[in-house]
Amino acid sequence: MTEAVLVTGVAVATAAGRGAEASLAAVLAGRPTFAEVRRFDCGASRTRAAATLPDARSLAAELREAVDTACRDGGLGAADLAETPLLLAAGTGTTLRRADRAGDTAGAAGLATRLAERCGLAGAARAYTAACVAGSSALAEAASMIAYGRLERAVVAGGFLVDADHQALFDAGRALADDGQVRPFSRGRRGMLLGDGIAAVVLESATAAGRRAATARGRLAGWGRAGDAYHVCQPDPAGAGLARAITRALSRAGVAGGQIDYVNANGTGTSYADAAEAAALRVALADHADAVPVSSTKSVHGHALEASGVVEFVITVLALGAGRLPVNAGFVAPDDDCRLDGVVRAPARAELRHALSLNFAFGGANSALVVSAA
Structure with missing residues (x-):
């Protein structure tokens, strides 16, 4: 018999601001947060826009605030923290090298260890750097360990701050939206x-x-991961790997595809990826893919790379709790390659029971999380 995995504390910061309310308000209104980058010189870049916190501190400082906030939100005392491990999703770009020079960390693993120490968490910490599924992988592994009795509790965190290296890399690859x-x-x-x-x-x-009489914000009811190794950068056009991940997550949750009330899609806004994701939803959800509301909150807060899975999971939990659907910002007109029931304006409050939060990454890594109401 497995344990239900509850969400008892959350924290999130995006360019919309710090605090759950700021990010939730932005995605529910479909209010994009993109502007010209001021954090560093974009040089001769084709695209100079990103979604950045104007007063962002170091990655280590931002993560410490988020972890402390989530633990307070969950009502964890010092004794609880000391028995709780940290699973951290973070990259290895300019932001971490800047932290190294400040003596804060030595790569993602070092950052995880130092962060756990500073937040009073258990000494054992794990770091996940598997590109854009790092956060969802950390969530899936924590949930698995809790469900099968290896852990009672875990803190999962993810962090990314837009840096010159990544901005230049994606700009050079013509992946960034020039509008x-x-x-x-x-x-x-x-x-x-x-x-x-x-x-x-x-x-x-x-x-x-239950022993702590903690209030649950939601449940991580199911998780699934699958690889397709179709191409180093492009997803499988048929969406086969992501469809398998969705099917496995639904099976683990005991939820039928027709019971999904909302999909927070990977939705990067790139031509190939969006079409492949739509194909995957049609395979995994069959006829329900025509009816389920779909949006990508990346249209508001941007792509947080390794941290995306945690950021979007938290936002999905908050949206279910509010009974409101995030808006797919920037939408102009339907595309025949990815016809879905997109959320293009703020809908009325609804009863939302189950949602999917999807992520996939370069190299053919795919992940799906089933988020259920408390």
Whole structure:
């Protein structure tokens, strides 16, 4: 018998601001946060836009605030923290090298260890750097350990701050939208844009949460991962790997495809990726793919790379709790390659029971999380 995995504490910061309310308000209104980058010189870049926190500190400082906030939100005391490990999703770009010079960390693993120490968490810490599924992989592994009794509780955090290296890399690859907007699943979409993303979540077994009389914000009901290795950069046009990940997540959650009330899609706004994701949803959800509301919150807060899975999971939990659907910002007109029921304006409040949060990454890595109401 497995344990239910509850979400008992959350924290998130994006270019919309610090605090769950700021990011939730932005995605529910479909209010993009992209602007010209001021953090560094973009030089001769084709695209100079990103979604950045104007007063961002070091990655280590932002993550510490997020972890502390999530733990307070979850009502964890010092004794609880000392028994709780940290799973961290973070990259290895300019932001970490800058932290190295400040003596804060030595790569993602060092950052995880130092962060756990500073936040009073258990000494054992894990770091995940598997590109854009790092955050969802950390969530899936924490949930698995809790569900099968290896842990009672874990803190999962993810962090990315837009840096010169990544901005230049994606700009050189012509992946960034040169019109300054992300338009997932829309005709005329021109690419992705990067965005700051810092988030943390407390995952806990129902037994442990009940013992503390903790309030659950939601449940991580199912998770699935699959690889397709179709191409080093491009996804499988048929969406086969992502469809398998979705099917496995639904099976683990005991939820039928027709019971999904919302999909927070990977939705980067790139031509190939959006079409492949739409194909995957049609395979995994069959006829329900025509009816389920779909949006990508990256259209508001940008792509947080390794941190995306945690940021978007937290936002999905918050949206279910609010009974509101995030808006797919930037949408212009339907595209025949990815016809879905996109959320293009703020809908009325609804009863939302189950949602999917999807991520995939270069190299054919795919992940799906089933998020359920508390």
